[in-house]
Amino acid sequence: MDDAQAVIGPVNLAARVDEALAVQAVAFGLDAEEVAVRRHIVLRHLTSPGARAFGATTPDGRLVGFVYGMPNDRAHWWSTVVEPYLRVTGTADWLEGSFVITELHVHPAFQGLGLGRGLITAITDTADEKRSILSAIDTESPARGLYRSLGYTDLARQVHFPSAARPYAVMGAPLPLPRRN
Numbered sequence: 001m002d003d004a005q006a007v008i009g010p011v012n013l014a015a016r017v018d019e020a021l022a023v024q025a026v027a028f029g030l031d032a033e034e035v036a037v038r039r040h041i042v043l044r045h046l047t048s049p050g051a052r053a054f055g056a057t058t059p060d061g062r063l064v065g066f067v068y069g070m071p072n073d074r075a076h077w078w079s080t081v082v083e084p085y086l087r088v089t090g091t092a093d094w095l096e097g098s099f100v101i102t103e104l105h106v107h108p109a110f111q112g113l114g115l116g117r118g119l120i121t122a123i124t125d126t127a128d129e130k131r132s133i134l135s136a137i138d139t140e141s142p143a144r145g146l147y148r149s150l151g152y153t154d155l156a157r158q159v160h161f162p163s164a165a166r167p168y169a170v171m172g173a174p175l176p177l178p179r180r181n
């Protein structure tokens, strides 16, 4: 199998939620209990207005990466958690007219091949919104490096989600995301 041949395109993530969570479990580190919780959350998210997903699929049909997101809704849990932090930094306006990247994960065996960059660029290219926001663990990680290289800057740091052990950074970027030269 040629890793580089994974193809990026829209995917019915609700139908492939177990495959997607298996990727997330190994990429991000989720135990079985967390996978079960995430499964409900993902399926609920995918019913939100404007929710969409893209996947990276190998020639033999294996899902090795995915991204999903939706237009931000200030009533959604994620938005209500980050809003006070964005108010402090004067960036709460980013919660209006923004496309939220909810999850982005690439299987470790397929990382470093451009799939993460391709997935987030593909999904944001479909957004009508003029900007995009997301949260990432507040540490120097490949994810943070990727987001910065795409124009995302920190809107707030040390953001605490009630269920998460580690603080997050909230980042925002204008759309469309830049292409590599």
Ligand SMILES: CC(C)(COP(=O)(O)OP(=O)(O)OC[C@H]1O[C@@H](n2cnc3c(N)ncnc32)[C@H](O)[C@@H]1OP(=O)(O)O)[C@@H](O)C(=O)NCCC(=O)NCCS
Binding pocket: 027, 028, 104, 105, 106, 107, 110, 111, 112, 113, 114, 115, 116, 117, 118, 135, 136, 137, 141, 142, 143, 144, 145, 146, 149
């Ligand atoms: C973040 C993630 C999706 C990136 O996917 P990927 O397919 O490996 O990314 P790409 O190959 O498109 O790389 C894009 C950029 O990511 C960054 N990056 C990728 N691997 C990196 C590494 N090992 N160290 C530092 N930066 C790295 C670089 O900025 C890279 O740009 P470059 O091509 O100019 O070097 C992937 O690392 C992943 O799934 N990580 C674990 C889960 C996770 O953290 N998800 C995000 C939650 S917010």
